[in-house]
Amino acid sequence: MDASPEFTLVIGATGTTGSRVTAQLAAAGRRVKAASRRAAPVDGATPVDGTTPVRFDWDDPTSFDGALEGADRVYLIPPLGSPDPAAVMLPFLRQARAAGVHRAVLLSSSAIPAGGPAVGQVHQALPGLFSQWAVLRPSWFMQNFTGDHAHAMTIRADGTIRTAAGEGRVGFVDADDIAAVAVHALTEPQAPNTDLVITGPQALGYDDISATLTQVTGRTITHHRLTYEQMRDRLAADMPAEFAAMLAGMDRTIAEGAEDRTTDTVQRLTGRPPRSFQAFAERELGLLRS
Structure with missing residues (x-):
């Protein structure tokens, strides 16, 4: 550096x-x-x-x-x-x-x-x-299931994750790993001069996420599958309709397989593997129980 x-x-x-x-x-x-x-x-x-x-x-x-x-x-x-x-x-x-x-x-x-x-x-x-x-x-942040994100709030409220992603899979990534890639890009003698798709080590469906959270927290967490229209209308209750449609559309592209991928970006640029969702959930157990 x-x-x-x-x-x-x-x-x-x-x-x-x-x-x-x-x-x-x-x-x-x-x-x-x-x-x-x-x-x-x-x-x-x-x-x-x-x-x-x-x-x-x-x-x-x-x-x-x-x-x-x-x-x-x-x-x-x-x-x-x-x-x-x-x-x-x-x-x-x-x-x-x-x-x-x-x-x-x-x-x-x-x-x-x-x-x-x-x-x-x-x-x-x-x-x-x-x-x-x-x-x-x-890709989508693992932190979406903790803190103030909508998924985290419904997990705490009634043990559900609601999406229009169907069986689609996502390479969920820990924000710590995103930051490590950012620091590399900011501090290495030569910047990458490219775009970097950053994922975790596995592409997981929301059913997989629910199963891991159930196992780690001891609570039953389930994935409720919504249609695009149901998701759009649900989101539109809390945000502008155009933005709600865009977010619901992202779920629809997940259902179509657009995010079913993993990359070697974290390993290649930081020299260590990205954190798994299982490890993330175990580390954040206190938040998940809150």
């Missing part, structure tokens, strides 16, 4: 992957600007270890200058829930390049190719903006 004195700007530093990227960079002795709307310190990272909280808000361009000052690379989390993230991200990225950032690592999704909807437009533009870049395209 190189030893640049500049900062790595981590946008979304209090989020699922951003907090882990920040912690891993700090543990490796990197100087980090941990950007969030609150500019609050990240757990485990203090000014002593080179981490500086900084305010950043995609909806407030006046926050961009301060966040970019002294940064030569950036980890990008798109604005959550935005139907058109490119509208705000591309002006920021052009400003970042002018400010001296030469490397950008973007969090996207395995379900969204370059040029696809939403963040796919940013993915497509990134190589034309930076000489060093990477786009992370992780």
Whole structure:
């Protein structure tokens, strides 16, 4: 790894992957600007270890200058829930390049190719903006079954996981492994300059997930299969109809086999295998029981 004195700007530093990227960079002795709307310190990272909280808000361009000052690379989390993230991200990225950032690592999704909807437009533009870049395209997070995600909430409420994915299989991946790949892409002497599909070691159906959670937690967890329309309408009760239709459509593509794959990205770039869902569930047992 190189030893640049500049900062790595981590946008979304209090989020699922951003907090882990920040912690891993700090543990490796990197100087980090941990950007969030609150500019609050990240757990485990203090000014002593080179981490500086900084305010950043995609909806407030006046926050961009301060966040970019002294940064030569950036980890990008798109604005959550935005139907058109490119509208705000591309002006920021052009400003970042002018400010001296030469490397950008973007969090996207395995379900969204370059040029696809939403963040796919940013993915497509990134190589034309930076000489060093990477786009992370992780599969569905294992963390979807813990914390505040809808699946976690229904597991706690009534022991169910509701999807329109049918028998489709997904290469669920631990956010810790995504962060490890991000840190590699941010810190190696040469950036990957490609997109990286990131999965766990197995493609699992939601029936498999339910069985593992049942075994680990001692509670009966079941997978309730919904139609696309049922899933869309259920989601639309809590979010805009267009976004609900997109999410339900992702379940439909899972049912059609689009996510039934695994990759060697974690092993190849970090030198260790990705964590299995069984190991993840056992590690998170306290959360799963809560």
